[in-house]
Amino acid sequence: MLDIKLIREEPELVRKNLEKRKKPDYNKMLNDLITKDEAWRNIKIEVDALRQKRNQLTNSIKSLKKEGKTDQISQVLNEAKQIPDKIKNLEKKQLIIESERNSLLLTLPNLLHETVPYGEDDSGNMVEKTGGSKQSFSFTPRSHIDIVEGIKGADIERAAKTSGARFYFLMDELVQLEFAIIQHAIKLLTKRGYHLVVPPTLVKGKIMEGGGFLPTYRDDVYKIEDEDLFLVGTSEAPLVGMHANEILYQDDFPIRYAGFSTCFRTEAGAHGKDTKGIFRTHHFEKIEQISITNPENSWKEHDYLFETAEMFWQSLEIPYRKVNICTGDIGLVAAKKFDLEGWYPSQNAYRELVSTSNCTDFQARRLKIRFREKDGMPTKICHTLNSTVIAIQRGLTCILENNQKEDGSIKVPKVLQQYVDFKEITPKI
RNA sequence: GCCGAGGUGGCACAGCCUGGUACUGCGCGAGACUGGAAAUCUCGUGAGACUUCGGUCUCACAGGAGUUCAAAUCUCCUCCUCGGCGCCA
The missing domain is CATH 1.10.287.40 (Serine-tRNA synthetase, tRNA binding domain)
Incomplete structure (x- = not known):
């Protein structure tokens, strides 16, 4: 606001x-x-x-x-x-x-930062850097959809029976990989100064409004019938709402949280997009970082959050690029947004894995998250920031594509091997 | 779900029975005193509108409705917190 x-x-x-x-x-x-x-x-x-x-x-x-x-x-x-x-x-x-x-x-949307590139749609986004190295495949790389099917990593047909389109049962090695990813992320995030949080996934309307999810994105989230509760599309909602109506102290800044939660999205308006596999689904688990700080430091903090995400994806050896999202594509809340896009060899394209936003005072004003420089001094409005670390299911698709071998098996990324009892996943008949 | 006790400024606390300018302390700010500081004393301390920038006015006691010229105070409804009982992974 x-x-x-x-x-x-x-x-x-x-x-x-x-x-x-x-x-x-x-x-x-x-x-x-x-x-x-x-x-x-x-x-x-x-x-x-x-x-x-x-x-x-x-x-x-x-x-x-x-x-x-x-x-x-x-x-x-x-x-x-x-x-x-x-x-x-x-x-x-x-x-x-x-x-x-x-x-x-x-x-009304947030005011855009002057360094946001001008553009009408996602074609105006600016690539700021690329990282990691793409491997050259001696065969035609399979898509994550085929890979998941081949290793029976998810049962999508039966999920259609219980729940409908865009659902899945995650199975066996992929479940182990999910928990390995979580363990690995926890290690990095605690080292980088984040409090670990498992937040509520049902959140009141006022808090959703405060986060900027309502009223504008009403169609993207699920609501509980007869109750003032919404299923969160991201743990950003409860994590930012956590300090609503509070007065914080500048000495405590930055307040950094890493939240792990299931996320629910209606994917309204995404008909026909990424309909197969576990790339875009109605529910997924995500590790999210949020930070609350003062206006003087929020741009530095924006870089810090991106750097955390970048370190995470580098550790998995995924080729990626950093994109500065343009004025026409940025959405309501962020004053500036970086995406980290991962390389998908089967698509010969980068796809979004991470979004890192500085929301400046837009959410904090709605949620009345204020701070004092010192006891007794007047209150000011905080800045809030958020960033994905990894949306597990989407992240898995990228990891699978980049670690595939010609025989259809999948190498487990080095840093994850210590958490699982296998070094590769072999296709099932 | 039932019973009980509560919810007052950034924090702590009084006022509620008996309606009539929100008490006091802490914290913080300004000033006085001082060589400087501490202590002490004085004034101020939230939100909003207007302003000739001197001020003026309104609002704010969990939220809402009602009674009244006037509500923190009386009446009703709702929410939340704590305690006890019940149910429960």
């Missing part, structure tokens, strides 16, 4: 930033918002004046009573009785216009 004061004082600065996104709706929304806010302030002036009048009369009734001038009271009382209805009517108007204003405020 943007600061309403900034919109009042520097509307043109906000407008220019919104224009980078090439969505004319935002311009209209901003105008609407400014009009609504002016109307709100006018009503407030009026209603404040009425309350002032009422308070004055109330006080004079009190002092007349004290002085025993009972004969004068009824006159003042009559005058005072006129006021509450007027206040009530105006308050009703004010409340309506305030909620209209606030819902506009909730729908």
Whole structure:
């Protein structure tokens, strides 16, 4: 959420930033918002004046009573009785216009950082670096879909029976690999100063709104019937919500969490995309990092989170690249976003494995996550950041493709071998 | 799920019965005193609107509704925390 004061004082600065996104709706929304806010302030002036009048009369009734001038009271009382209805009517108007204003405020996206490349869609994303080395295959590399089928790493047909499309039963060696990945990640993350967390995967509407998942991305998440609870699409939601309405101390920054949770996504609007295998599913496990810090350090922290993800993928020897996501592709919440894309030899393409966002004060303002520099000093709004470490199922697809051998077997990456009782996975008949 | 006790500023606590400007302490800030500091004293301390930048006004006691000229205080509803009982992986 943007600061309403900034919109009042520097509307043109906000407008220019919104224009980078090439969505004319935002311009209209901003105008609407400014009009609504002016109307709100006018009503407030009026209603404040009425309350002032009422308070004055109330006080004079009190002092007349004290002085025993009972004969004068009824006159003042009559005058005072006129006021509450007027206040009530105006308050009703004010409340309506305030909620209209606030819902506009909730729908406007974050301000983009100046280093975000300009572009209309994902073709405008900028590759900033590449890492790892692609191996040359002496055969045509199989797709992760075929590999998973070959090693019977997931039972997708039976999952269709129990749950429908885009579900899977993860099986045998892939289950072991999942836990190996988790162990490996925990080692790295604790060394890098993260608290480990298994958060709730059901989260209240207010918290989802605070994280920026609602109202804009309502269609992407599942809701529990008859309850104010949503299944999280990422543990970012509970982890950022964790400190809602709190006042933190600057000395504790950065507060870094590594969360492990199941994630649920409707994948609305993804019909026909990556329909097979375990690449894009309705539920998956993910290790996520989030960080809370002060505005001065958040850009440094953005690099730190990406570096953590990068170290993780380097340790698995996956060829990757770092991409700076452009203005047209970045989404509502982030002021700047890096993706880490992994190499998929069968597709001859890089695909997204990691997203690292600096959300600046956008989430923290909605969630009222504040901090003080020192005891007794005024509160300021924190910056929040998040980054994937690995979405396990998606990550597995990339690991499988890059470690395949001609006979269809899969080498287990070196760093994971200590956690499993096999060095390779062989195809099943 | 049932019974009981609670929820007041950043923190701690009073006020609630008997409606009438939210007490006090800690923390923090400014000033005074001092060679400097501590101690002490004075003033200030949240959110919002207006402002001629001197101030002015409104709101804020878990949330909501009601009674009233006036609600932290009275009435009703809801939520949350703690304790006890029940159920339970």
